[in-house]
């Protein structure tokens with residue numbers, strides 16, 4: 276019998292994506308987005324990935340390591356993630372102001388994951404809520420030379436196999452990977468379920484869990500990866516429309532008037 | 544390995560069940576044709592599929608210079624690996640400037656694999672690709688859940704992009720048909736054992752190709768609301784969509800989610816029922832022709848992105864609206 280899976284979950288710190296559009300300010304000159312009044316959080320799909328890992332560890336044992344690449348980490352955000360049941364945390368710190376693109380991010384994370392070693396599964400959200408790129412999970416898999424199972428909803432270990440149900444275009448598929456053929460990468464979306472909420476006591480206890488800080492330039496070794504993409508412009512989207520509000524004495528009347536108006540305007 | 548004298552743009556195609564190209568593929572060919580004019584290269588399409596010859600002929604008739612045809616049963620629904628391997632093979636031979644695919648779930652799965660295998664840049668979910676005068680390509684994509692649009696230029700000789708339907712254009716008549724060249728089909732690098740495969744029976748038109756989308760949000764309060772939307776969608780010959788919460792909550796099929804992590808749609812008419820209008824949702828439907836919003840909160844963001852709005856309880860508005868629509872359309 277195996278002793279559970281050793282899992283690495285990639286988590287990214289982002290500004291809360293559920294913040295109202297008014298909290299995002301686009302600075303076209305500086306080509307940056309600034310935020311007002313929204314706290315940093317773990318990118319939601321990374322939380323789903325963590326939940327999937329914790330679920331597996333809960334049933335079959337094993338370890339869950341959080342790994343985060345970034346700068347200006349919020350201790351509160353990372354502690355809260357640790358407190359949900361992860362075993363340890365590795366922060367890979369970037370210096371400088373240029374954010375790494377998907378290519379550089381995947382290369383740095385793949386290098387950090389290799390340095391850590393001894394893993395059976397790498398999990399990551401299907402995309403980060405700030406870049407919306409969706410490349411890092413499959414990128415890590417390619418760089419490590421291992422398969423990726425995209426959009427995992429559920430995972431289990433049975434008969435010496437990791438069994439993963441995942442979303443494919445137009446449906447779902449269940450795949451099996453013999454444990455001896457691991458590691459693989461799973462990317463995870465909301466179908467894996469919301470991250471459990473940590474107890475207050477667990478948040479306090481999380482401070483005692485092992486935390487490592489690695490310098491990204493050490494991790495990268497001789498050849499620090501540069502960005503392949505350069506941002507040359509930034510603007511706020513224009514989607515304002517003039518809305519004609521349909522009035523009426525009752526909601527039923529409003530509904531009917533809407534149909535009539537759409538017909539008159541040639542929409543229907 | 545296929546090679547080419549003047550590499551330009553490679554279009555990766557998507558097929559419908561009847562063996563023809565999807566609308567968004569046709570529009571992507573149109574965009575590629577437009578960009579090729581400025582890049583002085585050949586326009587090449589790769590048609591992959593099981594029984595894809597018909598689609599290859601269609602692509603050739605759209606003004607593509609060369610259609611590469613990889614016809615094989617290995618491109619089943621779970622053929623991501625096989626697709627990635629074949630696209631890499633073709634790219635290695637052609638070395639195109641640009642490789643574009645429609646922004647679909649499948650493309651979101653195979654394009655990163657291709658990009659990292661080739662070591663090239665990839666821009667996902669592009670809402671626009673333009674060529675500067677010096678022929679530098681500029682890729683525009685939403686970031687921060689659609690709260691901003693970023694423009695990128697790429698430093699790699701080949702750049703990959705997935706492109707939204709709304710930024711495509713109709714191909715222009717060119718009067719000659721391109722040549723069709725069969726290419727050898729490669730196996731994928733990894734083979735995962737498939738234990739079970741479940742495909743949903745499509746009901747009504749495909750969401751991304753539908754002319755009308757009737758979408759429901761958290762305010763519908765439960766799965767029953769979606770039955771009512773289905774009734775209206777059927778009357779209008781449209782498809783049912785959803786914001787994310789109903790998909791999370793199991794009221795709606797996750798495949799019907801509209802937004803940055805769901806389907807990107809641009810129907811003639813988009814009817815948003817009890818949807819607040821988050822940027823993650825709006826970015827998935829803001830290219831729609833006419834947007835109609837039903838919401839009982841007059842301050843809901845959706846009204847800023849709508850052409851017609853009704854501020855009231857949808858449960859009271861929708862039946863009357865649906866009835867009147869049926870009456871007016873005589874159905």
Ligand SMILES: Cc1cc2nc3c(=O)[nH]c(=O)nc-3n(C[C@H](O)[C@H](O)[C@H](O)COP(=O)(O)OP(=O)(O)OC[C@H]3O[C@@H](n4cnc5c(N)ncnc54)[C@H](O)[C@@H]3O)c2cc1C
Nearest residue numbers: 404760761762786787802803804805817819824839840857
């Ligand atoms: C990384 C990330 C990706 C995301 N991707 C997507 C995505 O692809 N698509 C997506 O949609 N969301 C996405 N979201 C979620 C998004 O941020 C919003 O939470 C979501 O869109 C809100 O859905 P909603 O409008 O249905 O719900 P709510 O915001 O809760 O709005 C419900 C609306 O219903 C109205 N209402 C309630 N009762 C009634 C009634 N009786 N009659 C009329 N109106 C009523 C309310 O006034 C309210 O405006 C994503 C979030 C993240 C973080």
